[in-house]
Amino acid sequence: xxxxxxxxxxxxxxxxxxxxxxxxxxxxxxxxxxxxxxxxxxxxxxxxxxxxxxxxxxxxxxxxxxxxxxxxxxxxxxxxxxxxxxxxxxxxxxxxxxxxxxxxxxxxxxxxxxxxxxxxxxxxxxxxxxxxxxxxxxxxxxxxxxxxxxxxxxxxxxxxxxxxxxxxxxxxxxxxxxxxxxxxxxxxxxxxxxxxx
Numbered sequence: 027x028x029x030x031x032x033x034x035x036x037x038x039x040x041x042x043x044x045x046x047x048x049x050x051x052x053x054x055x056x057x058x059x060x061x062x063x064x065x066x067x068x069x070x071x072x073x074x075x076x077x078x079x080x081x082x083x084x085x086x087x088x089x090x091x092x093x094x095x096x097x098x099x100x101x102x103x104x105x106x107x108x109x110x111x112x113x114x115x116x117x118x119x120x121x122x123x124x125x126x127x128x129x130x131x132x133x134x135x136x137x138x139x140x141x142x143x144x145x146x147x148x149x150x151x152x153x154x155x156x157x158x159x160x161x162x163x164x165x166x167x168x169x170x171x172x173x174x175x176x177x178x179x180x181x182x183x184x185x186x187x188x189x190x191x192x193x194x195x196x197x198x199x200x201x202x203x204x205x206x207x208x209x210x211x212x213x214x215x216x217x218x219x220x221x222x223x
Contacts, residue, residue: 037172038165044117045124045157052128056136064136071137075145078216079223085212092208096156100163100204104197107167110175120164127153148218152211159207163200166193 056064077083103119106112127150134146170193 034169037168041117041120041161041165041168044121045161048121048124049128049131052125052130053132055125055129056132067133068137071133075219075223078219081220083212083216085216089208089212092212093205096204096208097201099160100197100200103160103163103167104193107170107193108174110171113168113171113175116164116167116171120160123153123157123160127157144222145219148215148222152207152215155207155210156204159200159203163196166196 056067059067099119103112103116106116106119130153131146131150134142134149138145170189173189
């Protein structure tokens with residue numbers, strides 16, 4: 027039992043370390059982009075910030091899009107957790123979130139220099155919230171994949187009803203938190219950004 031708990035701790039710590047590394051890679055990635063790609067990043071961010079300042083964002087459409095994107099990813103992770111092959115896919119999806127967080131942060135700094143630190147923090151706040159939510163959910167998803175491996179491949183007996191109940195609870199809580207995060211991203215963040223701008 028103690029050995030099992032240590033393995034679970036290692037898995038959780040591994041996810042955190044992986045996320046930190048991918049955030050750092052995402053931050054540094056802007057430096058290796060070509061000049062034309064940097065210009066594309068610059069134009070995209072400037073255009074977004076202009077729309078924010080003018081208040082021209084379609085909040086309802088953006089909110090539904092955000093919920094659908096986050097919700098779909100959460101549902102996919104739910105099903106990946108119930109398969110052995112879902113283990114590497116789950117890790118990839120989680121780490122890609124961390125990379126995009128780092129890249130978003132450094133992109134705003136690239137456009138606005140040091141004056142953009144506050145903008146970058148506010149803009150990436152919902153991504154940070156999502157990363158925290160996906161960290162917990164991915165952890166449980168990976169645990170379920172591991173238990174499936176133990177039962178199907180190693181033929182160990184495991185109480186699946188208890189594990190599935192816990193997994194479904196984590197899934198539903200994650201969905202609710204992602205809806206709240208989407209509301210923060212679409213309804214609150216643009217207002218704070220427009221105030222800073």
